[in-house]
Amino acid sequence: MAYVAIADQEHELHDPHSFVTKYIWSQDHKVIAIQYSVTAIVMGLFGMGLSMLMRLQLAYPDTFSFITPNAYYQHVTMHGMIMVIYLLTALFLGGFGNYLIPLMCGARDMVFPFMNMLSYWMYLLSVFLLMTSYFVPGGPTGAGWTLYPPQSILPGTPGFDWGIIMMLASLAVFIIAFTMGGLNYITTVLQARCRGMTLMRMPLSVWGIFVATIVGLLAFPALFVSAVMVGLDRLVGTSFFMPAILSAGQNLDYQGGSPLLFQHLFWFFGHPEVYIVALPVFGIVSDLLSCHARKNIFGYRMMVWAIVAIAALSFVVWAHHMFVSGMNPYFGFFFATTTLIIAIPTAIKVYNWVLTLWRGNIRYTVPMLFAIGFIFTFTNGGLTGLFLGNVTVDLPLSDTYFVVAHFHMVMGVSPVLVLFGAVYHWFPKITGKMFNENLARWHFWLTLLGTYAVYLPMHYIGILGVPRRYYATLGASFIPDSVQTVNVNITIAALTVAAAQSLFFINVIWSLMKGKPAGSNPWNATTLEWQTPDTPPKHGNWGPKLPEVYRWAYDYSVPGHSQDFIPQNEPPSSHSATASEHGRH
Amino acid sequence: MSENTAALPEGLPGVVGDWASDKQTFFVSWGKAMMWIFLLSDTFIFTCFLTGYMHVRYSTTVPWPNPSEVFALTIAGHSIPLILIAIMTFILITSSGTMAMAVNNGYRRNRGKAALFMLITALLGASFVGMQAFEWSKLILEEGIRPWGNPLGAAQFGASFFMITGFHGFHVSVGVLYLAIVAFKVWRGHYERRGYEIVEIAGLYWHFVDLVWVFIFAFFYLW
Numbered sequence A: 001m002a003y004v005a006i007a008d009q010e011h012e013l014h015d016p017h018s019f020v021t022k023y024i025w026s027q028d029h030k031v032i033a034i035q036y037s038v039t040a041i042v043m044g045l046f047g048m049g050l051s052m053l054m055r056l057q058l059a060y061p062d063t064f065s066f067i068t069p070n071a072y073y074q075h076v077t078m079h080g081m082i083m084v085i086y087l088l089t090a091l092f093l094g095g096f097g098n099y100l101i102p103l104m105c106g107a108r109d110m111v112f113p114f115m116n117m118l119s120y121w122m123y124l125l126s127v128f129l130l131m132t133s134y135f136v137p138g139g140p141t142g143a144g145w146t147l148y149p150p151q152s153i154l155p156g157t158p159g160f161d162w163g164i165i166m167m168l169a170s171l172a173v174f175i176i177a178f179t180m181g182g183l184n185y186i187t188t189v190l191q192a193r194c195r196g197m198t199l200m201r202m203p204l205s206v207w208g209i210f211v212a213t214i215v216g217l218l219a220f221p222a223l224f225v226s227a228v229m230v231g232l233d234r235l236v237g238t239s240f241f242m243p244a245i246l247s248a249g250q251n252l253d254y255q256g257g258s259p260l261l262f263q264h265l266f267w268f269f270g271h272p273e274v275y276i277v278a279l280p281v282f283g284i285v286s287d288l289l290s291c292h293a294r295k296n297i298f299g300y301r302m303m304v305w306a307i308v309a310i311a312a313l314s315f316v317v318w319a320h321h322m323f324v325s326g327m328n329p330y331f332g333f334f335f336a337t338t339t340l341i342i343a344i345p346t347a348i349k350v351y352n353w354v355l356t357l358w359r360g361n362i363r364y365t366v367p368m369l370f371a372i373g374f375i376f377t378f379t380n381g382g383l384t385g386l387f388l389g390n391v392t393v394d395l396p397l398s399d400t401y402f403v404v405a406h407f408h409m410v411m412g413v414s415p416v417l418v419l420f421g422a423v424y425h426w427f428p429k430i431t432g433k434m435f436n437e438n439l440a441r442w443h444f445w446l447t448l449l450g451t452y453a454v455y456l457p458m459h460y461i462g463i464l465g466v467p468r469r470y471y472a473t474l475g476a477s478f479i480p481d482s483v484q485t486v487n488v489n490i491t492i493a494a495l496t497v498a499a500a501q502s503l504f505f506i507n508v509i510w511s512l513m514k515g516k517p518a519g520s521n522p523w524n525a526t527t528l529e530w531q532t533p534d535t536p537p538k539h540g541n542w543g544p545k546l547p548e549v550y551r552w553a554y555d556y557s558v559p560g561h562s563q564d565f566i567p568q569n570e571p572p573s574s575h576s577a578t579a580s581e582h583g584r585h
Numbered sequence B: 001m002s003e004n005t006a007a008l009p010e011g012l013p014g015v016v017g018d019w020a021s022d023k024q025t026f027f028v029s030w031g032k033a034m035m036w037i038f039l040l041s042d043t044f045i046f047t048c049f050l051t052g053y054m055h056v057r058y059s060t061t062v063p064w065p066n067p068s069e070v071f072a073l074t075i076a077g078h079s080i081p082l083i084l085i086a087i088m089t090f091i092l093i094t095s096s097g098t099m100a101m102a103v104n105n106g107y108r109r110n111r112g113k114a115a116l117f118m119l120i121t122a123l124l125g126a127s128f129v130g131m132q133a134f135e136w137s138k139l140i141l142e143e144g145i146r147p148w149g150n151p152l153g154a155a156q157f158g159a160s161f162f163m164i165t166g167f168h169g170f171h172v173s174v175g176v177l178y179l180a181i182v183a184f185k186v187w188r189g190h191y192e193r194r195g196y197e198i199v200e201i202a203g204l205y206w207h208f209v210d211l212v213w214v215f216i217f218a219f220f221y222l223w
């Protein structure tokens, strides 16, 4: 092979020295990862604040004069979009993807560091555009995170004039940012692994992030196109999505467009999007479980293929979000079937996680607690997904709090639990300091129990028929009065969970200042990022020589070995031969 | 395969094993791999645009204008359907040929010729954009076609036309710029040490833009 990887050419590496090149205009994947993560978490806090305002309104209607119906819809919309795109997508791919891919694959950096840096700055620009929508006339859009036209661009919806434009512009910029990062992640995984790191030896975290990025590069185009078309409908007056329509008794200038087309485009992006978030989570949680149970992951190959299968299937289920919009009954049948089929690889993953724990030497460390919490919440949300996947069951439940409960369990709480688990797991590597164990445990229990107290009751009020996205439902005769009591309780739980998150930030700040030095491998993990010569890893990650890999990532508790783990880069000769040593694992 | 990995199995698992192999999955440079992946993503963008166009064309309630009449040019008193588009398509396809010559010359290290052919390609691309501008102005000024409506029929005709050809024209313009920059650097000898794969990478993009045009041509002008 004539081509020499840049990672192998020493002279290509320039150590940045000044503060600015090191921390601000940095091209180092670790710094970019931290920039992405911090920005995403700030956005997440903002989104959480909005959700508190919504909960206050629902529990105590007619109490807060500053939460008008318009403001409520704006909060709903911004909360949803921020959490899905600007927090979870940015954090798992931009944050963890950037940090973990080069370290876990044994590369010095991403393949195109400059483009990687641009990716972060474009992301920051998209955040900036999103936030400016609070300062344009009419405020941010209140169309719901799905942004369905015609309502999203017609008078009556808050922010129909300028807010929606800022939202669309921000999404387009985000997609460009994601593409620049994503091309890097995929190329790095495919082309820049260290010697011995075959694809089938990669940790599942990398697999999850890698496949999620591919899904993203194929799904975001649909969002981009729908954003362009809505933008044209709104600004230029085209009628892609706009049928002839009467507004306030007046005939508008639109004619002959198709609102359903938007829904198809949006959900062709929207459903894969949930797996863009879920797949990295699946991967990371697999590594947390295996490491903290001191046991190899159960069915590694099956886990990889399940990730790939879920990714492929996620492109053919989108219309299960549109059962109520109406479609040919055969299509309903088709999409219900594919939706239920996707549960098979998903269930395989859940079984394998549980079987990984089975007879493991489980250590109830903080990351482990979060990982186990994830298994519960994810199973819960996955099961309600099976209900909603059936057309006849979905029709009455769609657009109720049942759906809200479903997707918060499955893509709200579960990823956030893994997010915290992952931060606690890698915090010692990223900062070189250990976090405060007690604070972290309090944080876990308050978050897990609190979120259950928030979302479990929502299933019940959803079955009662309480619609989602309503400013107030008082006076609707089909809603029993007890719903109000439930709402108050949910709000109290929600406020508690929100307050509990301060424990996390206190912990981070405390640990940065006073945490014990962590050492290079506090969890005795096998994967490469724990084997770096320095902690935190320096620019270029590996010192003068790239690591070499001799085994898969899950050699825990190998019989006949002195330690209960064997790092991936430990050569076979350095200890007695064991069963796990045949090369292809 | 390196000494760190065992021999590959036969048959289908061997294929998987090959792809999963040590260090690199595809034996191409990073830049080329990245361009391929980008083009895959871009394909999805154009596919979404074209399916969106087909959907509105089916669902609109007003008849669709007849493209061979709209896109006809009157030359010497005769109305010739699609003549301008035929010329534009011919130019773009020719430019793919000159691009291939540039790649070939690059690999043979004829740096002057490579730069020259790239420049020709860029000029052909620029003339394509120029003719597109002519086409647009004719449709807007003479036929009265606007994105929001037109006298000939469905409003979605103008909307889809300007959006899709505009997006494609944008791709061509970016390509012209990209080719010009690379051609300049090739001519300056910037890649003498690293090799001329960059020419091929730029070529990939250019061929892609060409291929997309063939689809736009088929679905918009011939249908």
Ligand code: HEM
Binding pocket: A146, A274, A275, A277, A278, A320, A321, A339, A340, A342, A343, A346, A381, A382, A383, A384, A385, A386, A387, A388, A389, A390, A394, A397, A398, A399, A403, A406, A407, A410, A411
């Ligand atoms: C067993 C797997 C799953 C099935 C069968 C399933 C099924 C469904 C169905 C049918 C709906 C539409 C409900 C309606 O609007 O009436 C829905 C909504 C939703 N699901 Fe799932 N789902 C599954 C897993 C997931 C996962 C893993 C995620 C995210 C990580 C997720 C996120 C969402 C979201 C965000 C919505 C609501 C979108 C909205 O209308 O705003 N689902 N799910």
Ligand SMILES: [Cu+2]
Binding pocket: A270, A271, A274, A317, A318, A320, A321
């Ligand atoms: Cu879905």
